Amino acid sequence: MRPLVFALLALLLTGCQINPYTFQPDWTGTSWFTAGKEDAMNGASVKSNETLADNFNDPDVNRSEYLRGYADGQKRICTEDFVYAWGLSGKIFPASCDTAENADLLRKSWQKGMDEGLRASRLN
Template sequence: MRSMLPALMVLLLSGCQINPYTFQPNWTSPSWFDAGKEDAMNGLPVKDNQLLADNFNDPHVDRSEYLRGYADGQKRVCEEGFLHAWGLAGKSFPASCDATANAAKLHESWQKGMDESMSASRLN
Protein backbone atom coordinates (compact mmCIF):
# COMPACT_ATOMS: atom_id res chain seq x y z
CA MET A 1 0.00 0.00 0.00
CA ARG A 2 2.89 2.36 0.80
CA SER A 3 4.39 1.89 -2.67
CA MET A 4 1.12 2.94 -4.32
CA LEU A 5 0.88 6.21 -2.39
CA PRO A 6 3.81 7.99 -4.18
CA ALA A 7 2.55 6.78 -7.57
CA LEU A 8 -0.93 8.09 -6.77
CA MET A 9 0.48 11.46 -5.64
CA VAL A 10 2.52 11.82 -8.85
CA LEU A 11 -0.54 10.98 -10.92
CA LEU A 12 -2.71 13.53 -9.10
CA LEU A 13 -0.11 16.29 -9.27
CA SER A 14 0.61 15.76 -12.96
CA GLY A 15 -3.09 16.28 -13.68
CA CYS A 16 -2.79 19.82 -12.33
CA GLN A 17 -0.02 20.82 -14.69
CA ILE A 18 -0.54 23.93 -16.82
CA ASN A 19 -0.16 23.42 -20.55
CA PRO A 20 2.73 25.67 -21.66
CA TYR A 21 1.31 25.85 -25.17
CA THR A 22 -1.97 27.51 -24.29
CA PHE A 23 -2.40 30.77 -26.12
CA GLN A 24 -2.97 34.07 -24.44
CA PRO A 25 -6.09 35.86 -25.70
CA ASN A 26 -5.49 38.80 -27.97
CA TRP A 27 -7.33 41.84 -26.61
CA THR A 28 -6.53 44.23 -29.45
CA SER A 29 -9.33 45.99 -31.25
CA PRO A 30 -10.67 44.22 -34.34
CA SER A 31 -9.52 44.95 -37.86
CA TRP A 32 -12.58 46.69 -39.26
CA PHE A 33 -11.23 46.34 -42.81
CA ASP A 34 -11.01 42.55 -42.39
CA ALA A 35 -14.45 42.43 -40.78
CA GLY A 36 -16.01 44.25 -43.74
CA LYS A 37 -14.15 42.12 -46.26
CA GLU A 38 -15.22 38.92 -44.53
CA ASP A 39 -18.87 40.02 -44.42
CA ALA A 40 -18.87 40.83 -48.14
CA MET A 41 -17.11 37.60 -49.09
CA ASN A 42 -19.59 35.58 -47.02
CA GLY A 43 -22.44 37.25 -48.91
CA LEU A 44 -23.78 39.19 -45.93
CA PRO A 45 -25.37 42.63 -46.20
CA VAL A 46 -23.63 45.68 -44.71
CA LYS A 47 -24.03 45.66 -40.93
CA ASP A 48 -24.90 48.76 -38.92
CA ASN A 49 -22.59 50.14 -36.23
CA GLN A 50 -24.65 48.80 -33.33
CA LEU A 51 -24.56 45.23 -34.66
CA LEU A 52 -20.81 45.48 -35.33
CA ALA A 53 -20.19 46.85 -31.84
CA ASP A 54 -22.19 43.98 -30.33
CA ASN A 55 -20.54 41.29 -32.48
CA PHE A 56 -16.99 42.44 -31.77
CA ASN A 57 -17.57 43.76 -28.25
CA ASP A 58 -16.01 47.08 -29.25
CA PRO A 59 -18.09 50.28 -29.16
CA HIS A 60 -15.53 52.19 -31.29
CA VAL A 61 -16.47 51.05 -34.80
CA ASP A 62 -14.36 52.46 -37.63
CA ARG A 63 -17.15 52.68 -40.19
CA SER A 64 -14.98 53.95 -43.05
CA GLU A 65 -12.52 51.04 -42.67
CA TYR A 66 -15.40 48.56 -42.47
CA LEU A 67 -16.94 49.94 -45.68
CA ARG A 68 -13.56 50.01 -47.43
CA GLY A 69 -13.06 46.33 -46.56
CA TYR A 70 -16.62 45.54 -47.62
CA ALA A 71 -15.99 47.12 -51.03
CA ASP A 72 -12.79 45.09 -51.40
CA GLY A 73 -14.68 41.89 -50.58
CA GLN A 74 -17.39 42.79 -53.09
CA LYS A 75 -14.78 43.12 -55.83
CA ARG A 76 -13.68 39.57 -55.18
CA VAL A 77 -17.10 37.96 -54.82
CA CYS A 78 -19.28 39.90 -57.23
CA GLU A 79 -17.85 38.50 -60.47
CA GLU A 80 -19.82 36.50 -63.00
CA GLY A 81 -17.56 33.43 -62.94
CA PHE A 82 -17.43 33.34 -59.17
CA LEU A 83 -21.21 33.65 -58.82
CA HIS A 84 -21.72 30.99 -61.48
CA ALA A 85 -19.62 28.67 -59.30
CA TRP A 86 -21.72 29.64 -56.25
CA GLY A 87 -24.83 28.66 -58.18
CA LEU A 88 -23.24 25.35 -59.18
CA ALA A 89 -22.47 24.71 -55.51
CA GLY A 90 -26.10 25.37 -54.59
CA LYS A 91 -25.32 28.48 -52.54
CA SER A 92 -27.82 31.31 -52.38
CA PHE A 93 -27.16 34.59 -54.17
CA PRO A 94 -25.00 36.77 -51.90
CA ALA A 95 -26.71 39.84 -50.47
CA SER A 96 -23.39 41.68 -50.78
CA CYS A 97 -23.86 41.69 -54.57
CA ASP A 98 -27.41 43.09 -54.53
CA ALA A 99 -26.27 46.73 -54.49
CA THR A 100 -23.67 46.48 -57.27
CA ALA A 101 -24.13 48.25 -60.60
CA ASN A 102 -24.34 44.98 -62.55
CA ALA A 103 -26.49 43.07 -60.04
CA ALA A 104 -28.96 41.86 -62.69
CA LYS A 105 -26.19 40.36 -64.83
CA LEU A 106 -24.58 38.76 -61.79
CA HIS A 107 -27.91 37.28 -60.76
CA GLU A 108 -28.35 35.78 -64.23
CA SER A 109 -24.90 34.16 -64.04
CA TRP A 110 -25.68 32.78 -60.58
CA GLN A 111 -29.09 31.50 -61.77
CA LYS A 112 -27.46 29.76 -64.74
CA GLY A 113 -25.11 27.95 -62.37
CA MET A 114 -27.99 27.05 -60.07
CA ASP A 115 -30.01 25.68 -63.00
CA GLU A 116 -27.03 23.60 -64.19
CA SER A 117 -26.61 22.27 -60.68
CA MET A 118 -30.25 21.27 -60.43
CA SER A 119 -30.26 19.52 -63.81
CA ALA A 120 -27.05 17.65 -62.93
CA SER A 121 -28.50 16.48 -59.63
CA ARG A 122 -31.61 15.17 -61.38
CA LEU A 123 -29.46 13.11 -63.74
CA ASN A 124 -27.57 11.44 -60.88
Protein backbone atom coordinates in the same frame (compact mmCIF):
# COMPACT_ATOMS: atom_id res chain seq x y z
CA MET B 1 5.37 -3.50 -11.76
CA ARG B 2 7.11 -0.88 -9.66
CA PRO B 3 8.62 1.01 -12.68
CA LEU B 4 5.17 1.08 -14.27
CA VAL B 5 3.64 2.70 -11.18
CA PHE B 6 6.40 5.35 -11.08
CA ALA B 7 5.98 6.04 -14.78
CA LEU B 8 2.21 6.48 -14.42
CA LEU B 9 2.68 8.68 -11.34
CA ALA B 10 5.17 10.89 -13.20
CA LEU B 11 2.83 11.12 -16.19
CA LEU B 12 -0.09 12.02 -13.94
CA LEU B 13 1.87 14.72 -12.12
CA THR B 14 3.18 16.35 -15.30
CA GLY B 15 -0.31 16.34 -16.78
CA CYS B 16 -1.58 18.40 -13.85
CA GLN B 17 0.87 21.24 -14.39
CA ILE B 18 -0.91 24.39 -15.55
CA ASN B 19 0.71 27.34 -17.21
CA PRO B 20 -1.39 30.35 -16.08
CA TYR B 21 -0.50 32.37 -19.19
CA THR B 22 -1.40 29.73 -21.76
CA PHE B 23 -5.00 30.80 -22.33
CA GLN B 24 -4.71 34.50 -21.64
CA PRO B 25 -6.42 36.36 -24.49
CA ASP B 26 -4.34 38.77 -26.49
CA TRP B 27 -6.72 41.66 -27.16
CA THR B 28 -5.58 43.74 -30.07
CA GLY B 29 -8.89 45.39 -30.95
CA THR B 30 -11.24 44.81 -33.83
CA SER B 31 -9.98 44.88 -37.39
CA TRP B 32 -12.91 46.60 -39.04
CA PHE B 33 -11.37 46.17 -42.49
CA THR B 34 -11.29 42.39 -41.98
CA ALA B 35 -14.82 42.38 -40.55
CA GLY B 36 -16.15 44.17 -43.63
CA LYS B 37 -14.22 41.95 -46.01
CA GLU B 38 -15.50 38.78 -44.32
CA ASP B 39 -19.10 40.03 -44.41
CA ALA B 40 -18.86 40.73 -48.14
CA MET B 41 -17.13 37.43 -48.91
CA ASN B 42 -19.74 35.52 -46.91
CA GLY B 43 -22.45 37.13 -49.03
CA ALA B 44 -23.91 39.23 -46.19
CA SER B 45 -25.27 42.71 -46.66
CA VAL B 46 -23.69 45.77 -45.03
CA LYS B 47 -24.37 45.79 -41.28
CA SER B 48 -25.32 48.80 -39.20
CA ASN B 49 -22.98 50.28 -36.60
CA GLU B 50 -25.25 49.02 -33.82
CA THR B 51 -25.14 45.46 -35.14
CA LEU B 52 -21.36 45.59 -35.57
CA ALA B 53 -20.89 46.96 -32.06
CA ASP B 54 -23.03 44.14 -30.65
CA ASN B 55 -21.40 41.40 -32.74
CA PHE B 56 -17.84 42.40 -31.89
CA ASN B 57 -18.49 43.78 -28.40
CA ASP B 58 -16.72 46.96 -29.45
CA PRO B 59 -18.64 50.26 -29.37
CA ASP B 60 -15.94 52.12 -31.35
CA VAL B 61 -16.94 51.09 -34.87
CA ASN B 62 -14.67 52.43 -37.61
CA ARG B 63 -17.29 52.69 -40.35
CA SER B 64 -14.92 53.84 -43.09
CA GLU B 65 -12.55 50.88 -42.53
CA TYR B 66 -15.49 48.48 -42.44
CA LEU B 67 -16.84 49.83 -45.75
CA ARG B 68 -13.36 49.78 -47.30
CA GLY B 69 -13.00 46.10 -46.35
CA TYR B 70 -16.52 45.38 -47.59
CA ALA B 71 -15.68 46.91 -50.97
CA ASP B 72 -12.50 44.79 -51.16
CA GLY B 73 -14.52 41.64 -50.39
CA GLN B 74 -17.09 42.60 -53.02
CA LYS B 75 -14.35 42.91 -55.65
CA ARG B 76 -13.25 39.38 -54.87
CA ILE B 77 -16.59 37.59 -54.98
CA CYS B 78 -18.78 39.69 -57.27
CA THR B 79 -17.43 38.15 -60.45
CA GLU B 80 -19.35 36.10 -62.97
CA ASP B 81 -17.35 32.93 -62.35
CA PHE B 82 -17.70 33.13 -58.59
CA VAL B 83 -21.47 33.69 -58.51
CA TYR B 84 -21.89 31.01 -61.18
CA ALA B 85 -20.11 28.57 -58.85
CA TRP B 86 -22.37 29.66 -55.97
CA GLY B 87 -25.43 28.96 -58.08
CA LEU B 88 -24.01 25.64 -59.24
CA SER B 89 -23.56 24.57 -55.62
CA GLY B 90 -27.12 25.61 -54.74
CA LYS B 91 -26.27 28.67 -52.64
CA ILE B 92 -28.47 31.74 -52.70
CA PHE B 93 -27.32 34.83 -54.55
CA PRO B 94 -24.91 36.76 -52.28
CA ALA B 95 -26.56 39.88 -50.89
CA SER B 96 -23.20 41.62 -51.04
CA CYS B 97 -23.42 41.52 -54.85
CA ASP B 98 -26.85 43.20 -54.96
CA THR B 99 -25.18 46.61 -54.85
CA ALA B 100 -22.44 45.82 -57.39
CA GLU B 101 -22.53 47.89 -60.56
CA ASN B 102 -22.98 44.77 -62.73
CA ALA B 103 -25.58 43.15 -60.44
CA ASP B 104 -27.90 42.18 -63.33
CA LEU B 105 -25.14 40.34 -65.17
CA LEU B 106 -24.04 38.65 -61.95
CA ARG B 107 -27.58 37.52 -61.19
CA LYS B 108 -27.85 36.00 -64.69
CA SER B 109 -24.58 34.09 -64.18
CA TRP B 110 -25.79 32.90 -60.78
CA GLN B 111 -29.13 31.77 -62.26
CA LYS B 112 -27.32 29.88 -65.01
CA GLY B 113 -25.27 28.05 -62.38
CA MET B 114 -28.37 27.37 -60.29
CA ASP B 115 -30.23 25.93 -63.29
CA GLU B 116 -27.30 23.70 -64.26
CA GLY B 117 -26.90 22.55 -60.66
CA LEU B 118 -30.55 21.59 -60.46
CA ARG B 119 -30.37 19.73 -63.76
CA ALA B 120 -27.31 17.82 -62.61
CA SER B 121 -28.93 16.88 -59.30
CA ARG B 122 -32.01 15.53 -61.10
CA LEU B 123 -29.81 13.25 -63.18
CA ASN B 124 -28.24 11.71 -60.09
